[in-house]
Amino acid sequence: MDKSEKIALGLSGFMLLIFFGGIMYAAIAEDIEVPTCITDMEPFATDTLFQTGPDTYELQMVARMWAFQPSEIRLPVGSTVDLYLTSQDIMHGFKIEDHNLNLMAIPGAINYMRVTFDKPGTFLFACHEFCGAAHHTMAGRVIIEERSESAETAGGV
Numbered sequence: 001m002d003k004s005e006k007i008a009l010g011l012s013g014f015m016l017l018i019f020f021g022g023i024m025y026a027a028i029a030e031d032i033e034v035p036t037c038i039t040d041m042e043p044f045a046t047d048t049l050f051q052t053g054p055d056t057y058e059l060q061m062v063a064r065m066w067a068f069q070p071s072e073i074r075l076p077v078g079s080t081v082d083l084y085l086t087s088q089d090i091m092h093g094f095k096i097e098d099h100n101l102n103l104m105a106i107p108g109a110i111n112y113m114r115v116t117f118d119k120p121g122t123f124l125f126a127c128h129e130f131c132g133a134a135h136h137t138m139a140g141r142v143i144i145e146e147r148s149e150s151a152e153t154a155g156g157v
């Protein structure tokens with residue numbers, strides 16, 4: 001083998017390690033997940049939010065020109081949400097401020113990600129895929145509320 005070939009091979013191996021390390025870093029240290037396309041569920045036309053456990057919720061969210069349904073979500077701090085997203089018309093994007101969640105809303109398909117809200121506040125979400133004349137109005141918010149003492153007592157019994 002020529003010396004230049006050995007150098008090229010060595011460099012390629014080194015770069016593969018760097019890229020693989022980058023992916024592992026994102027997955028483990030930064031906790032970045034890849035959205036999942038759900039294939040065993042029919043795309044839904046209406047939005048639903050329901051509780052599935054003490055701190056867990058399932059949210060089925062619908063995007064359409066030019067709004068998200070629901071456009072306002074109110075949950076207690078510490079909630080983990082299994083978020084299913086679909087679109088009723090064309091492609092939209094969905095991103096929640098300050099949270100590690102970024103999905104596409106695709107007509108006829110459902111995308112899924114899990115998100116945990118571990119600090120109180122109001123977090124905007126918006127469509128990030130240009131979808132027409134009123135794209136810029138396609139937004140909403142998640143309001144994460146402090147748990148009140150009475151609610152904690154009620155939940156703790």
Ligand code: CUA
Nearest residue numbers: 092127129131
């Ligand atoms: Cu929907 Cu931009």
